[in-house]
Amino acid sequence: MTTLSSGTGAGGSLASVSPARKLKDRLVQGLVYLAFALAVVPLLSVLWTVAVNGAKRLDPTFFQFSMNALSGKDAGGGAYHAIIGTLEQVAITTVIAVPLAILTAIYLVEYAGNGRLGKLISFTVDVMTGIPSIVAGLFVLALWLLTMGFGFSGFAGALALTILMIPTVVRAAEEMLKLVPNDLREASYALGVPRWRTVCFVVLPTAMTGIITGVMLAVARVMGETAPLLLTIFFTKAINNDPFNGPQASLPTFIWEQAADPNQNSIDRAWTGALVLIGIIMLLNLVARLVARRAAPAGR
Amino acid sequence: MAKRIEVSGLHAYYGGVHAIEDISMTVEPRSVTAFIGPSGCGKSTFLRTLNRMHEVIPGARVEGKVMLDDEDLYDSSVDPVAVRRVVGMVFQRPNPFPTMSIYDNVAAGLKLNGVRRKARLDEIVEESLRGANLWNEVKDRLGKPGAGLSGGQQQRLCIARAIAVQPQVLLMDEPCSALDPISTLAIEDLIEKLKTQYTIVIVTHNMQQAARVSDRTAFFNIAGTGRPGRLIEIDDTSKIFTNPEQKATEDYITGRFG
Numbered sequence: 005m006t007t008l009s010s011g012t013g014a015g016g017s018l019a020s021v022s023p024a025r026k027l028k029d030r031l032v033q034g035l036v037y038l039a040f041a042l043a044v045v046p047l048l049s050v051l052w053t054v055a056v057n058g059a060k061r062l063d064p065t066f067f068q069f070s071m072n073a074l075s076g077k078d079a080g081g082g083a084y085h086a087i088i089g090t091l092e093q094v095a096i097t098t099v100i101a102v103p104l105a106i107l108t109a110i111y112l113v114e115y116a117g118n119g120r121l122g123k124l125i126s127f128t129v130d131v132m133t134g135i136p137s138i139v140a141g142l143f144v145l146a147l148w149l150l151t152m153g154f155g156f157s158g159f160a161g162a163l164a165l166t167i168l169m170i171p172t173v174v175r176a177a178e179e180m181l182k183l184v185p186n187d188l189r190e191a192s193y194a195l196g197v198p199r200w201r202t203v204c205f206v207v208l209p210t211a212m213t214g215i216i217t218g219v220m221l222a223v224a225r226v227m228g229e230t231a232p233l234l235l236t237i238f239f240t241k242a243i244n245n246d247p248f249n250g251p252q253a254s255l256p257t258f259i260w261e262q263a264a265d266p267n268q269n270s271i272d273r274a275w276t277g278a279l280v281l282i283g284i285i286m287l288l289n290l291v292a293r294l295v296a297r298r299a300a301p302a303g304r
Numbered sequence: 305m306a307k308r309i310e311v312s313g314l315h316a317y318y319g320g321v322h323a324i325e326d327i328s329m330t331v332e333p334r335s336v337t338a339f340i341g342p343s344g345c346g347k348s349t350f351l352r353t354l355n356r357m358h359e360v361i362p363g364a365r366v367e368g369k370v371m372l373d374d375e376d377l378y379d380s381s382v383d384p385v386a387v388r389r390v391v392g393m394v395f396q397r398p399n400p401f402p403t404m405s406i407y408d409n410v411a412a413g414l415k416l417n418g419v420r421r422k423a424r425l426d427e428i429v430e431e432s433l434r435g436a437n438l439w440n441e442v443k444d445r446l447g448k449p450g451a452g453l454s455g456g457q458q459q460r461l462c463i464a465r466a467i468a469v470q471p472q473v474l475l476m477d478e479p480c481s482a483l484d485p486i487s488t489l490a491i492e493d494l495i496e497k498l499k500t501q502y503t504i505v506i507v508t509h510n511m512q513q514a515a516r517v518s519d520r521t522a523f524f525n526i527a528g529t530g531r532p533g534r535l536i537e538i539d540d541t542s543k544i545f546t547n548p549e550q551k552a553t554e555d556y557i558t559g560r561f562g
Contacts, residue, residue: 117362187399191462193360195413195469196389205416209403 051282058279061272066280070253071241076265083277085243086258089158090284092247093237093254094227096162097169102219105173112174113181114203132171140167141232149236156238158247161254164232169222176218180211213296220292224285230256255281306333306503307373307390307472309354314368315532316349316358323349325532327368329522331473336495336504338514338541341524341556346533347507350524351475354505355391356384372473389417392471396478398458400450400465407446409461413469428468436464437494456487463494467502474498476506480513492517511557515545523553 070085108125116122144164148154184207192202208215238251239261255277262274309331316324324346331337339347352358353366356377370377377387400409408415410429419425429446433439438460442453450461459479466474476495480488495504495517508514514521522538537550548554 185399187395187397188401190357190360191395191399191401191465192412192416193385194355194357194388194393194395195416195465196385196387197413197416198385201416205412206401206403210401212403 054275054278054282057272057275058277061276062279066273066276070243071258072243074241076262076270077267079269081269081273083253083255083258083273083280085240086253086255086277087280087284088243088245089237089247089252089254090227090256090281092245093158093162093165093233093252094223096159096247097165097226098219098223100162101166101169101222102173105170106177106215108170108174109177109181110203110208112178114199114207129171129174132167133175135167137164137168137229138231138235140164141235143167144232145235155249156236156251157249158237158244158252158254161233161237161252162247164236165226165229168229168232169226172222172225173219176221177211177215180214180218181207183214184210216292216296220289223288227285228256228281230260233257234260255284306501308333309473309503309505310369310371311354312369312371314350314353314366314370316346316353316366317364318361319363322532324353324524325534327535329535329538331503331505332520333503334499334501335519336499336506336517337538338518338521339505339507339524340509340511340514340521341533341536342526343509344529344533345524345526347524348477349533350535351477351505351507352393354473354475355393356387357393359384389413389469390471391473391475392466392469394459394463394466394474394476394479397482398455398462400453400458400461402449402451404450405447406442406450406453406461409450410464410468412465417469432464432468435467435494435498436460437490437497438464454487456483456490459483459487459491460494463491463498467498471502473503473505476504478507478509481509488513511545515541521545523548523550523556525552525556 065080066082066084067087068084069080069082071081071083072085074081108129112122112126116125141164144160144167148160148163149156154160188206188210189202192206193199197206233254234257237254237257239257240251240253244250244252259274259277259281262270262277265271311330312328314324314327315322327350339351341347349358354370354377356366358364358366366378368378372387372390376382377391401412404412407429410432411419411425414425414428419428430439430443433442438457441457442448442461450458453461459482463474463479480491483491492513495506498504499519506514506518518541520538521541521544523536523544524533525536526533536552537544537548539549544553545557548557554560
């Protein structure tokens, strides 16, 4: 007791903070808020502009009709063909890329150890992350279309998107698997559970929430890709439900095409296309969150 | 059900580090054997060689013989996964599976090894939870997450999970070090009860605990940092705590070093 009271007596009141420190605290706090505002203002501005401009053509016609037999200056028309194209292409991409990427991540985290093959794969994934999207499109154009002789199709677009999606999902899944405590793996081994079952029934479920989030971010990313699609799915104004045959449309290429036309009707359609694309991505995110919540580790 | 363990000339390594040196001992069935000794002397490493968990760590390897009745665990024809079904383990920190309910945690070992019949699972889950003195506390919330239990309950859940696969030997690596005295008492009572059916080996830093629960005690020590750990002596617990053969054991037990 005596030491405590004499201690505070010598150092002054516990409540007072030196003015310089207070000032620094305020200053840094202000800077943090400023940085936050700088990051959020453009984001909100983009959302607002797209919403306001896109609302004009957000009508049933937009979702029911294609641009078949319409030219840029005509009113009406819609993006049905583009929405179908985007959904099909991204679905195919996800079906191909996600299993490949998750299996790669499992190999890297659970099996590769410090082996040479693991390092090689890791390096390759890093390189793939840095591939500009148009290069992925050119690669598919050169290999699938020109060398192997297939025609433009939604599937060719999906192949290009797959190249872009795999590395992002591998990295996300890898990070999540690394976060699973080793204790859990050991607990499972100690029960006489083989390694592959441990991975399937203990490690993967524990990491599932994070993996789903990573997959969603990757889906959102490839959904907005335009350049690789221009080279692989080509253009069409008509509805093509078959992703394996003939040119298909997609929302990004639809926006690109409509925005390049000087007629106001086309520009309005481009805005609405952008709004719909954002809407689809947000909807998918919402669904993923719900799924992730159900798969989440039972709370404490 | 319980089996005798006979270890002879066992060495364990982590990469180039020689962790334990030339250990030979016999662990009797239906008894509790306690391992004591200062930190880093290789008690846990030795424990993990008894169910081939040591080799899970990259670069780790073992030389020597561990006989479980008349089978050598380190024979090249032996499957480590099969060994771990016979020799169960409870860890220092309670580690229930976070994605699973209490029921699923206990049933995990069985389910993951292909037991599917609901009635059979129900029966084993109840039996194991009763065996771990946890049934009365959780019987009304078997579907709730295992991670929601208190630390002591989680550790008993882990014991229930370990005994659900009906092993012959149960290894416990400082099972009470993260628990309060009341939970510790609950676990010690449980060990007393389990030893009628299992061969139990327990690593502990708590001398009183070793004296309370074990029939035999092994003292491990290390000659200096970087040197491998060795078994100094193993004898009846009463003898080790009253009249040990070795000076080092006496010094450790009376608190003169370590």
